[in-house]
């Protein structure tokens with residue numbers, strides 16, 4: 004796919020209906036020969052819309068107006084290029100805890116949570132956030148649930164650990180600023196939630212290990228305490244992992260003790276049969292131990308349960 008086509012597809016399938024600002028900007032970039040030529044000078048993985056727009060936001064540049072964006076990007080290209088090469092899209096969305104909650108609450112408690120692709124580890128606190136049914140606090144994960152009764156209890160977490168190629172540090176203001184820059188312009192509620200969640204995590208920083216989800220998982224899983232149910236989970240990670248490594252990961256995680264929760268796009272983690280998604284918008288599939296259960300929205304805004312059984316206590 005050309006860079007122009009990547010930006011046009013991003014506008015049409017990812018940003019449309021979610022961020023009018025990024026839809027307009029991505030369309031403008033898809034037709035901007037000068038910026039496309041600059042982007043084609045960096046490796047393909049560094050040309051993504053989310054990365055370029057995040058870097059410009061991070062530097063305080065304009066993303067709301069395509070002409071101003073063009074002028075800023077061209078004038079500041081050496082610095083922008085350096086940031087593109089140094090950074091990666093590591094969006095950490097605590098709202099995804101809401102869709103994990105029905106499964107986490109049904110597992111034998113207490114839990115030893117191990118998240119692969121944890122970014123800053125903000126999804127490692129599903130027991131610390133609230134929504135309208137369960138939990139309390141200033142981090143609210145609103146989620147529209149269809150086809151299931153939301154859990155009435157929070158999971159009990161005995162241990163929490165994350166693994167990431169490049170863990171971000173919630174106590175480092177630059178890392179939190181980068182996470183904020185990755186949030187799309189209109190999503191003011193997500194920005195506020197990120198700040199509150201980062202402050203929450205900074206008060207109790209999780210164990211975050213730098214490492215690969217295949218090579219380094221067994222050693223970290225081995226640190227989980229006895230007497231707790233090990234839960235290895237991941238959300239919006241496998242898209243970034245090459246196909247042979249995804250297969251190595253799924254083979255490995257099936258061999259490890261405990262349970263495995265995946266919340267991934269079906270393009271990154273395929274299942275034999277899935278019902279049609281609830282809308283044409285991008286959706287992830289929530290699965291427990293390889294069995295698909297529900298469609299979920301990318302930031303945890305909604306869950307549509309389709310599995311025959313409702314979430315209930317799962318045998319250990």
Ligand SMILES: C[S@@+](CC[C@H](N)C(=O)[O-])C[C@H]1O[C@@H](n2cnc3c(N)ncnc32)[C@H](O)[C@@H]1O
Nearest residue numbers: 093094095096120122167168215216238240243
């Ligand atoms: C989009 S972020 C998702 C963060 C978090 N799971 C969430 O849902 O908010 C994807 C993360 O996966 C990490 N990642 C990608 N490939 C990885 C690998 N092979 N091993 C470990 N982490 C990886 C990236 O560094 C990034 O932090």
